[in-house]
Amino acid sequence: MSASPGALFSDPFHEEFGTWMWGYTPSGGGDHGEVAAVAAAVGDGDDGAFFDAWVSAGDRLRSEADAAAARGRQSASDLYLRASAFYASAYHPLFGDPVDPRLLEGFRRQISAFDAGLALRGVQPASVALGDARIPVYLIPAVGHEDEVRPLLILVNGYDATVTDSYFASAVAALQRGYHCLLFDGPGQGAVLFEQGVPMRPDWEVVVSAVIDHALTSPLVDPDRIVVSGWSLGGYLAPRAASGDSRIAACIADPGQWDLGAGLAGFARQLGATEDEAANLLTLDDSVLDRLMGVIESNRKLRWSIIQRGFWVNGVSDLRSFLAKSAEYRIDDVDAIRCPVLLTQAEGDPIAAAVPAFAAALHDATVLELTAAEGAGGHCSMRNRSLLNRRVLDWLDDTLAR
Structure with missing residues (x-):
């Protein structure tokens, strides 16, 4: 597949991952010229070249950050955090089990730079125990309100984002607006x-309740104004958390989702399943699953989304198990969500298709529509993230004022 007109990366697969950075530009992530320079370095190269180019750019920023820190310059923190975003962009094409050593290398550089940047702002990582897991947690005070009791915004990632992504995508805007932010990566x-x-x-x-327990040990957190906001798959995870923890005062779902299994039928039809097959995904014959897998294997993006990412993230190794696991992601007791909920619905984002039905089932729901004409269409409005943040935070200001 050739690159589309105006694309920076010659590989459309790399273009999708590489230009994700533009969503972070207003909050201190990489600028257009930096992304273009990485694309030029990748050229016609493979996933290894993509990884090397982003890591090289991250190393350059890390070196600048070290030099600025040695001179006591305020820019050091911004540079470390910016480097973290570049490292985080490097390894997505390498997703999968067994874990690629390069992925771990890039991720460890990312977190090292992220921790260094936040440490210069007085923020140290903590961890929360959840079964056998240790969940990394960062509680970042609002800008200009570092010693005040303020509302807390807990940010929930989805399938493939990490704390660095939630920092640039949402936290920077919220911190400037006066919200303390808690970032974490869960199971x-x-x-x-x-x-x-x-x-x-x-x-x-269960995950968010453990995180809230930790947050409430801080004297900075207002226990009556705890908000959970999730993006991408987090648009399911955040409302699911609100259905089980009454301490959540408001919930933001970007985009709103309440039953991932319900969307599997449409996905199966796209793969060539018949109507009858799509309606009975969990009881399909092996021959039908093999046919669907053949379609997935032949499409690079589908292979990455389902096999490299979906199987790995869910801890499964075959399509039948993946479909069964996905069907578990549903909110059975929507009535238990008593707090106000904001559901985003960006034009052109198929994941947002169920937003109207979800909103109708909630006690107190607001739907925030984002359009392509505003440059805010597509998944999570990444080409105009600042517009989304502005409207989301306006809603949150008004909601908490109530």
């Missing part, structure tokens, strides 16, 4: 998956 995410091998789980109320 199936970041260090918990990469380093500890702990897969994703659907009962995210």
Whole structure:
């Protein structure tokens, strides 16, 4: 497949991952010229060249950060965090089990730079025990309100983002608005998956409740104004948490999701399944599953999404198990979500298709529509993340004021 007109990366697969950085530009991530320079370095190269180019750019920023820190310059923290975003961009094409050593190398450089940047702002990582897992947690005080009791925004990642992504995608804007932010990677995410091998789980109320318990040990957190916000798969995980923990005062789901299994039928039809087959995915014959796997294997993006990422994140090794695990991601007791909920619905994002039905089932729901005409269409509105953050935080200001 050739690159589309105007693309920076010659490989469309790399283009999708490489230009994700533009969502972080307003909050201090890489600028267009930096991404273009990485693309030029990759050229017609493979996933290894993609990894090397991003790591090289991250190393350059890390070196600049070290030099700035040695001189006591305020820019050092920004440079470390920026380097972290470049390292985080390097390894997505390498997802899968067994874990590629390069993925671990890039991730460890990412977290080292991230920790260094936050340490210069007085933030140290903590951890929360959850079964056999240790969940890394960062509680970052609001800018200008470092010693005040303020509302807390807990940010929930999805299938493949990490704490660095949630920092640039959401936290920077919220910190500037006066919200303390808590970042973490749970089961199936970041260090918990990469380093500890702990897969994703659907009962995210258990995960977030443990995180809230930790947050409430801080004197900075207002216990009556705890908000959970999730993006991508986090658009399911955050409402699921709100269904099981009454301490959550408001919930943001970007985009809103309440039953991942319900979307599997449409996905199966896209793979060539008949209507009858799509309606009975969990009881399909092996021959049908083999046929669907053949379609997945022949498409690079599908292979990455389902086999490299989906199997690995969920701790499964075959399509039948993946479908069964995905069907577990549903909110059975929607009525238990009593807090106000904001559901985003970006134009052109198929994951947002169930937002109207989800909103109708909730006690107090607001739907935030984001359009392509505003440059905010597509998954998580990554080409105009600042617009999304502005509207989300306006809603949150008004909601908590109530």
